[in-house]
Amino acid sequence: MEILSTFVNPTRVGGFPFPKSDPEKRKKDFSEVERPYTLEQAIEESKRCLLCGTPVCIDACPVQMDVRGMCEAVSRGDVKTAFLRISDTNDLLGVTARCCPQLQGLCEDACVVHWEGEPISIGMLQRFVSDWEQNGLNRQPDPVGEPKTGKRVAIVGAGPAGLAAASLLQRYGHSVKVFEELPAIGGTAWYGIPDYHLPKDVLEYEVERIKGRGVEIKTGIKVGKDISLSQLLSEEVDAVLVTTGAKDPVKLDTPGIDLKGVFDGYKFLEDVFVNSVSSYLKNPTYDLGKDVIVVGGGDSALDDARTALRLTGGNVTIAYRRTENEMPADAIMLDEAKEEGVQFKFLADPKAYTGNNGRLTSVVMNTMKLGEPDSTGRRSPEPVPGQEYTINCSAVLLAIGRGPNSFLQEVAGLKTGKKNSIAIDDHFKTSMTGVFAAGDVTAGETLVVKAMGSGREAAQRVHEYLLNIEDQHVSLYEQYFVERSYEKMIRGDDVTPPPPS
Amino acid sequence: MKLARTRLLQGKGLESEYIVRRTGDPGEAEILQSGQLVAHLDRMKNDSLEFLKVEDGSNRVFKLDPRVDGVILPFSSAVYNDDESKPILKIRSGVFSYNGKVYLFKSLPEGKSMKGHLNGEKYITRLDNFPYRDVDEIDRLTRENLTRHRGVEVGKLSGLGRLEHRVILSEELSPVALPLAAVSYLLYSTG
Numbered sequence: 001m002e003i004l005s006t007f008v009n010p011t012r013v014g015g016f017p018f019p020k021s022d023p024e025k026r027k028k029d030f031s032e033v034e035r036p037y038t039l040e041q042a043i044e045e046s047k048r049c050l051l052c053g054t055p056v057c058i059d060a061c062p063v064q065m066d067v068r069g070m071c072e073a074v075s076r077g078d079v080k081t082a083f084l085r086i087s088d089t090n091d092l093l094g095v096t097a098r099c100c101p102q103l104q105g106l107c108e109d110a111c112v113v114h115w116e117g118e119p120i121s122i123g124m125l126q127r128f129v130s131d132w133e134q135n136g137l138n139r140q141p142d143p144v145g146e147p148k149t150g151k152r153v154a155i156v157g158a159g160p161a162g163l164a165a166a167s168l169l170q171r172y173g174h175s176v177k178v179f180e181e182l183p184a185i186g187g188t189a190w191y192g193i194p195d196y197h198l199p200k201d202v203l204e205y206e207v208e209r210i211k212g213r214g215v216e217i218k219t220g221i222k223v224g225k226d227i228s229l230s231q232l233l234s235e236e237v238d239a240v241l242v243t244t245g246a247k248d249p250v251k252l253d254t255p256g257i258d259l260k261g262v263f264d265g266y267k268f269l270e271d272v273f274v275n276s277v278s279s280y281l282k283n284p285t286y287d288l289g290k291d292v293i294v295v296g297g298g299d300s301a302l303d304d305a306r307t308a309l310r311l312t313g314g315n316v317t318i319a320y321r322r323t324e325n326e327m328p329a330d331a332i333m334l335d336e337a338k339e340e341g342v343q344f345k346f347l348a349d350p351k352a353y354t355g356n357n358g359r360l361t362s363v364v365m366n367t368m369k370l371g372e373p374d375s376t377g378r379r380s381p382e383p384v385p386g387q388e389y390t391i392n393c394s395a396v397l398l399a400i401g402r403g404p405n406s407f408l409q410e411v412a413g414l415k416t417g418k419k420n421s422i423a424i425d426d427h428f429k430t431s432m433t434g435v436f437a438a439g440d441v442t443a444g445e446t447l448v449v450k451a452m453g454s455g456r457e458a459a460q461r462v463h464e465y466l467l468n469i470e471d472q473h474v475s476l477y478e479q480y481f482v483e484r485s486y487e488k489m490i491r492g493d494d495v496t497p498p499p500p501s
Numbered sequence: 502m503k504l505a506r507t508r509l510l511q512g513k514g515l516e517s518e519y520i521v522r523r524t525g526d527p528g529e530a531e532i533l534q535s536g537q538l539v540a541h542l543d544r545m546k547n548d549s550l551e552f553l554k555v556e557d558g559s560n561r562v563f564k565l566d567p568r569v570d571g572v573i574l575p576f577s578s579a580v581y582n583d584d585e586s587k588p589i590l591k592i593r594s595g596v597f598s599y600n601g602k603v604y605l606f607k608s609l610p611e612g613k614s615m616k617g618h619l620n621g622e623k624y625i626t627r628l629d630n631f632p633y634r635d636v637d638e639i640d641r642l643t644r645e646n647l648t649r650h651r652g653v654e655v656g657k658l659s660g661l662g663r664l665e666h667r668v669i670l671s672e673e674l675s676p677v678a679l680p681l682a683a684v685s686y687l688l689y690s691t692g
Contacts, residue, residue, distance in 0.1 A: 016619075052527070052692050054687075056688070056690075059575040059576060104648070109618055110689070113661075115660050115661040115666070115690060325612055325613060325614045327615065329615070332619070376630075376651065377630060377653075378650075417642060418643075421642060424641070442641065443642055444642050475572065477574060481567070
């Protein structure tokens with residue numbers, strides 16, 4: 001750190017990982033945990049950026065957001081240019097600024113300053129720029145699209161993958177109609193991410209902007225039930241892109257799992273947030289009691305726990321079958337949950353749910369031990385015989401993983417891959433001519449920004465298919481790679497200006 | 502495009518710890534082992550190919566191409582022995598295979614907490630029990646979820662290339678340790 005500090009401050013503005021609201025206050029409502037930067041803080045933080053000739057932050061971003069260009073512009077106080085640069089490839093700036101686990105395999109993890117100190121707070125800067133534009137006074141014009149092609153595309157699913165694809169296809173000049181079965185737009189970003197993490201007005205603003213460009217989004221329509229894929233193709237559109245996401249929860253046959261009080265944790269989040277949490281609070285439908293157990297170790301388990309804590313004000317415990325070291329959950333969110341008072345039981349897994357008059361009253365837990373590694377390299381949990389114990393509880397929320405939404409592929413007869421995902425080739429094509437697929441429905445549950453990246457790549461392929469230019473394909477990443485060459489940056493004729501001398 | 506041809510110098514045994522230090526543009530660096538210069542990284546102007554010239558009297562040159570099987574992807578590189586057409590290593594989005602085993606760049610070994618990501622700890626891990634032996638075989642779903650995989654630590658990475666990027670590799674990777682050190686610098690630490 002001593003060596004790096006000769007030319008850059010190794011600590012980030014506002015503290016690491018970012019400024020947060022007081023846990024004792026925030027656990028009582030759904031107000032945002034993260035506290036935003038001021039303009040002065042944003043400028044100070046952006047000046048820490050080394051403006052690398054090889055910006056690995058952009059390489060690590062699934063949508064190749066121009067992080068370097070954002071930092072350069074903000075460092076001069078030019079927030080407008082920063083916004084124009086990063087919105088070019090990212091239509092959900094406010095969403096991804098808040099939801100991306102930047103420090104785990106994405107931009108901040110890749111930031112070269114991370115080798116010697118705290119990486120640039122890219123998420124906070126992105127949020128600052130996004131909030132600046134959303135504040136009502138700084139609305140920026142939409143990017144200019146290509147001339148109309150006369151081609152029509154239907155997108156099934158208005159989650160992050162579908163929205164990113166829709167926006168890009170519209171820019172390519174195609175007519176785009178999105179079909180969404182739920183009443184709300186945004187997919188997991190709407191109903192799977194609580195408001196303390198992502199306030200819904202942020203997502204609504206970004207969805208309205210996409211719609212304002214001419215993308216039509218129809219909610220309450222389930223493709224495969226209300227209209228078939230083949231009907232869409234024959235009557236309405238020239239190509240279909242399926243982005244129906246991840247939805248099918250892992251099913252267990254634990255004794256007692258059908259007792260009242262044992263809930264699907266993913267459905268719980270959907271029911272609480274789909275019509276806005278304020279609407280739910282007026283008419284709550286879950287009777288959780290005061291002692292809730294959440295089973296699982298991922299981000300959704302944390303969200304279940306923190307949401308249950310806010311709704312009940314009671315005791316909430318996460319039971320995970322491995323140790324804390326093996327938990328796949330975001331490490332920052334895990335700390336936040338602990339700060340708010342969520343309890344944890346590790347090496348614990350339900351053996352049976354027991355109850356009275358059909359209603360859950362307790363869980364019999366297996367004590368687990370870590371055995372040999374499985375195919376993912378993580379050590380397999382195994383029950384220790386004779387060391388079961390009982391925990392009294394009033395509700396259980398199950399968040400043990402979800403697979404791809406299998407509905408449409410089953411009714412339409414699309415070829416499937418692992419875990420009932422839609423099988424696609426390198427062109428994102430499914431087994432049905434004219435039908436493409438992208439996002440979690442092809443790859444399993446992943447991040448919002450990865451789904452967006454997949455949606456954009458697929459959109460490019462759909463565009464090439466529609467115009468019969470598939471043999472001219474150059475990937476979005478390669479286009480960016482060629483543009484950002486170091487020599488171009490030094491000459492000053494790349495997409496971002498050279499660093500100040 | 503014209504490719505550079507360089508002289509090869511006398512061979513030297515490959516140790517397990519390298520320091521890579523940027524010397525000019527991001528694509529230019531020197532590589533040291535035990536304080537001795539063992540290789541140079543150079544790039545032709547207006548070209549994305551990198552040349553790793555071994556400074557051991559053998560005149561050996563490795564060619565590092567960001568294009569892997571014709572496709573440019575993030576954190577990817579194909580390593581060739583000079584003019585050979587088949588790569589000795591393919592790193593695709595931070596994953597590579599060698600001698601029938603699959604490895605991950607910048608991953609966390611089994612038993613390490615996810616907080617390691619926050620601390621900036623970075624390792625190369627070998628994926629034992631992995632159902633594939635070659636990067637070309639990995640299916641889409643598995644590829645998308647590789648961040649959940651944990652392996653056995655076989656390498657450690659640290660430091661910024663502008664100062665000193667340090668790559669420590671275990672003996673099983675020694676035949677390809679030098680190009681791996683160069684790739685680690687180029688993909689993750691040029692600054």
